[in-house]
Amino acid sequence: MSQSPSTTPSAHWLADIDSLDREDLIERVRAMAAELDLLHGRERLWLGRHALIDDLTRLGNRRDFVRQLDTLFSQNQRNDLPVSLILLDIVQYINHHGPSAEDRVLRAFGDCLRETLRGMDMSFRIAEHEFAVILPDTPVNGASAVADKLRLAAAYFLVEDAEATTRFDVSVGVDAFRVEDEDADAVVQRAYEALDESRAAQADWGDRQPG
Template sequence: LEHLNEHLCSHLDGRLSHFACEHRVRTDQGGWKWILSRGLVVRRDPHGKPLRMVGTITDISERKRMEQELREMATTDYLTGLANRRHFLERVTEELARLKRDGGHQAVVLLLDLDYFKAVNDTYGHSAGDAVIRHFARLMRDCLRRMDVPGRVGGEEFSVLLPDTDIDAALHLAERLRARVAEAPVQVDHQQIPVTVSIGLTLLTQADASPYAALQRADLALYRAKDRGRNRVEVLSAGD
């Protein structure tokens, strides 16, 4: 309402040549519609006071729905509903900028890879592989806070940004998720598919020139976890 009144008053005062504002209105049924309001003062008195205004009100709810769908398609992985790679990198970039403004914060980046996923596709088929990926995404969401940012950055590779989190808390979360995945096989067509995950994590620091520096460390930690037997969590610090 404040946004709408600001635009309207700006036009009535002569600061804007015309009035145009997108806003919501509540319907009689209690729902909401998006409205495009347009208007133009067509007569003023000798002192410039508006006397008559004409305009239109248009329901743009469908357009807004389509815009939201397009935004989600641009930022969301279609299979899991998690952030896609580009959107995840944008969120890490934002968090890095926040760290550089205020060094009192900490954040951790995790990379996660489902172990022997190719064997799942080869043995059970790609539809089963998709079921495993969706299953893992659900488990990951259940372990995370609302403020955390989970993403899918590759076929069976996932990522998580943990804002305002230190290494100890991140390790605890990663171990809890690793154990939960190992204890929860996926049920597909009356078959149980065992799943495990390897996890690498690192602190996002002010010294990182870009998100890729932290992601590279997390990736090295992930491959260390795989080299040491998989189904484990490894940490790589900025000095390693």
């Protein structure tokens, strides 16, 4: 498990303190203060980075998702470059295989996103079983193609400790920034509406399957 950097001064600062005269002591204290400032700065940076990461999947968390989407929305307002959003839900798979498999499945799905997406794309775990993908410089038709690619990649994957590769379906909602959007929440709301339609369609399909 990762740990925050230590803020304890080096032992050599105190080793010969009794032998120092006043000027040397002042210089030693100043140097110690400078080292502590550096260490505290590194710790703040470490804490800031880890506050934006989901501990289980190592993807960005919801806080990071909101931050990145707001930033891209502001850029979109200035340069009109397309930005698309994909929301994904794997709760039906979790429900089917039970809570004992939940963490393994979530980690594996995070790995699937990392391995399938481009380097410029950003992936996040934004709720218990929900993930988001932000696609910069990608129109909505391109995002739909990426969503299909993710469905295919996730259709068969190896869950840690599983005896065989496991098949499951992912509910997906896709949308993109529009000229009339007043803020980034607009695209999130539309993507959730599309995700709800996908969930309903999969639930209906599951109900019609033979037991």
